[in-house]
Amino acid sequence: MIKLGVPSKGRLMEKTFDWFDKRGITLTRTGSDREYAGAVEGVEGVALVLLSAGEVPRELAAGHIHLGVTGTDLIHEKLPLWEQQVEPLAEMGFGHADLVLAVPRGWVDVDLTDDLDAVAAAFRATHGFRLRIATKYHRLVRDFLRDAGVADYAIVDSQGATEGTVANETAEAIADITSSGETLRANHLKILSDGLILASQATLWRSRTAAVDDTDRAVLRALVDRLI
Amino acid sequence: MTDTRQRAYALRARFAQMGAQVVEPPVLQPAGLLLDLYGEDIRARAYVTSDALRGEQMLRPDFTVPVVQMHMAHGAEPARYTYAGEVFRRQEDDPERASEYLQVGYEVFDRTDPAAADAEVFALISEVTAPLGLRASTGDIGILMAAVDGLDTSDRRKAALRRHIWRPRRFRALLDRFSGRVPQPETRAALLAGKTATDAPLTGLRSQAEIDARIAALRADAAEPPIAAAQMECLDALLNVRETLPFALSQLHDLSVDLPAIRPAVKRLDARAKALAARQIDIDSLEFETSYGRTSMEYYDGFVFGFYADGRPDLPPVASGGRYDALTRRLGQGAEIPAVGAVIRPGLLVDLERAQ
Numbered sequence: 017m018i019k020l021g022v023p024s025k026g027r028l029m030e031k032t033f034d035w036f037d038k039r040g041i042t043l044t045r046t047g048s049d050r051e052y053a054g055a056v057e058g059v060e061g062v063a064l065v066l067l068s069a070g071e072v073p074r075e076l077a078a079g080h081i082h083l084g085v086t087g088t089d090l091i092h093e094k095l096p097l098w099e100q101q102v103e104p105l106a107e108m109g110f111g112h113a114d115l116v117l118a119v120p121r122g123w124v125d126v127d128l129t130d131d132l133d134a135v136a137a138a139f140r141a142t143h144g145f146r147l148r149i150a151t152k153y154h155r156l157v158r159d160f161l162r163d164a165g166v167a168d169y170a171i172v173d174s175q176g177a178t179e180g181t182v183a184n185e186t187a188e189a190i191a192d193i194t195s196s197g198e199t200l201r202a203n204h205l206k207i208l209s210d211g212l213i214l215a216s217q218a219t220l221w222r223s224r225t226a227a228v229d230d231t232d233r234a235v236l237r238a239l240v241d242r243l244i
Numbered sequence: 245m246t247d248t249r250q251r252a253y254a255l256r257a258r259f260a261q262m263g264a265q266v267v268e269p270p271v272l273q274p275a276g277l278l279l280d281l282y283g284e285d286i287r288a289r290a291y292v293t294s295d296a297l298r299g300e301q302m303l304r305p306d307f308t309v310p311v312v313q314m315h316m317a318h319g320a321e322p323a324r325y326t327y328a329g330e331v332f333r334r335q336e337d338d339p340e341r342a343s344e345y346l347q348v349g350y351e352v353f354d355r356t357d358p359a360a361a362d363a364e365v366f367a368l369i370s371e372v373t374a375p376l377g378l379r380a381s382t383g384d385i386g387i388l389m390a391a392v393d394g395l396d397t398s399d400r401r402k403a404a405l406r407r408h409i410w411r412p413r414r415f416r417a418l419l420d421r422f423s424g425r426v427p428q429p430e431t432r433a434a435l436l437a438g439k440t441a442t443d444a445p446l447t448g449l450r451s452q453a454e455i456d457a458r459i460a461a462l463r464a465d466a467a468e469p470p471i472a473a474a475q476m477e478c479l480d481a482l483l484n485v486r487e488t489l490p491f492a493l494s495q496l497h498d499l500s501v502d503l504p505a506i507r508p509a510v511k512r513l514d515a516r517a518k519a520l521a522a523r524q525i526d527i528d529s530l531e532f533e534t535s536y537g538r539t540s541m542e543y544y545d546g547f548v549f550g551f552y553a554d555g556r557p558d559l560p561p562v563a564s565g566g567r568y569d570a571l572t573r574r575l576g577q578g579a580e581i582p583a584v585g586a587v588i589r590p591g592l593l594v595d596l597e598r599a600q
Binding site: 096120123125135142161162169183188209 | 279283284285287288336337339404407408411413414417429431432435440441442444445446447448449450452454455457458459462
């Protein structure tokens with residue numbers, strides 16, 4: 017049986033269902049609203065697994081599911097050496113979200129990561145601690161800043177309401193997902209001109225580690241042929 | 245006891261024969277100090293854990309920092325230390341590399357003759373790895389630091405360059421801008437022309453005064469003439485020195501005519517070469533590279549070296565070390581002492597011997 021992991025709620029689930037529907041495969045949630053069970057019609061030998069989008073990377077890497085739908089951002093953040101564990105099959109054209117680095121709009125002297133680095137050095141000298149960047153994407157942000165040559169910063173974990181951390185003075189800058197930039201503007205933040213860390217969208221991934229027998233392989237091939 | 249552990253203790257015993265005191269720093273190190281020294285990047289390399297009482301702790305990523313701390317707190321002078329134990333390194337990019345391995349080290353805190361101390365450490369590592377015929381690479385971060393200090397440009401620019409000596413790409417980008425090889429970004433020009441305004445209220449801890457101070461500094465910098473082309477050529481030539489030690493020395497002597505600031509550092513390299521020769525190191529075939537060691541951990545500020553197994557590019561250096569005078573200053577709360585040390589990986593020694 018080929019297991020297909022799909023986000024279990026919200027717009028991401030609906031759009032995923034639509035995407036498969038357009039390709040002649042009907043995914044449905046079965047049972048009560050609270051029960052995470054699903055059904056697949058239009059193709060034999062495929063089972064639907066509903067789970068949180070954040071768990072899809074781990075389940076793909078562990079080989080518990082053969083195919084999975086989740087954002088590029090989550091795959092890159094959660095799976096080191098992700099290319100060895102999963103293969104992107106199709107970008108699905110929704111769930112667009114950019115992981116960006118943003119600073120207060122009042123910082124008229126800062127437009128590039130280059131400026132941020134200079135400000136970080138001065139900030140540390142003035143305040144005695146490193147310039148704090150609030151994010152939940154620790155690894156992606158750290159790798160990005162290392163490549164950009166930014167030093168003297170500290171990452172502070174923020175699992176929600178990240179845009180508010182600057183006004184609350186628990187961070188000086190943030191790195192978060194944005195789709196329209198509305199929340200950033202409302203919180204008087206601006207994106208650095210070279211501050212795009214990752215452009216993410218919902219993507220269909222294949223696990224490189226999930227076990228397949230001959231039947232599974234044939235089902236998988238036929239399914240992928242229809243999808244992309 | 246495994247072969248590797250036996251070998252580790254044998255090496256430590258050999259180092260103790262040199263008069264080194266055996267020390268055993270704890271595995272758990274306070275994270276704050278390591279983060280202060282290395283910045284956030286250390287999190288990608290070290291395992292971080294925590295408890296409610298002590299806060300964030302790291303599984304020791306190396307021994308040098310705790311040994312320096314211990315010495316600066318209550319060490320007698322001069323001092324030699326040795327240790328053997330596990331270090332822990334997160335591996336996010338290469339699953340083949342060990343995340344936990346034994347390291348044996350030898351550290352010398354001695355202000356009488358730094359060149360002799362450099363040679364002592366190098367010769368000792370050379371001796372214990374001799375049967376494997378490893379290739380040694382050497383460098384000297386102090387020469388590049390001296391060259392930066394000697395540039396005819398503002399202190400602000402020199403400080404920016406010094407801060408990024410260990411990030412070669414960023415260092416290069418700064419140099420390109422300070423020398424006018426690359427124009428300043430458009431947004432910077434707009435800012436300096438006073439064309440950048442915002443209606444947004446200022447949020448966060450960074451104050452208007454800090455912003456104004458930076459703009460004033462940027463204006464001052466814009467008025468600063470570019471670093472002269474001749475100096476840039478010398479600096480490029482310096483960064484490209486890669487020769488056997490005697491030839492490297494002769495090139496550096498030539499360069500010091502135009503970069504007089506590097507003279508003391510070149511003199512120290514001269515003294516080191518003599519001290520190495522006195523310890524029967526074949527300096528005529530010893531590689532020297534000015535840029536060597538610039539991407540490693542950023543506490544070395546003078547002599548740096550590594551020992552590599554030829555034909556095994558997959559392996560990290562079997563042994564490595566260098567001088568870290570600045571680290572003793574940083575951790576010494578006013579005190580400082582010239583210090584040099586090296587670590588060796590007995591696990592790699594044992595593996596390579598088996599393969600022979």
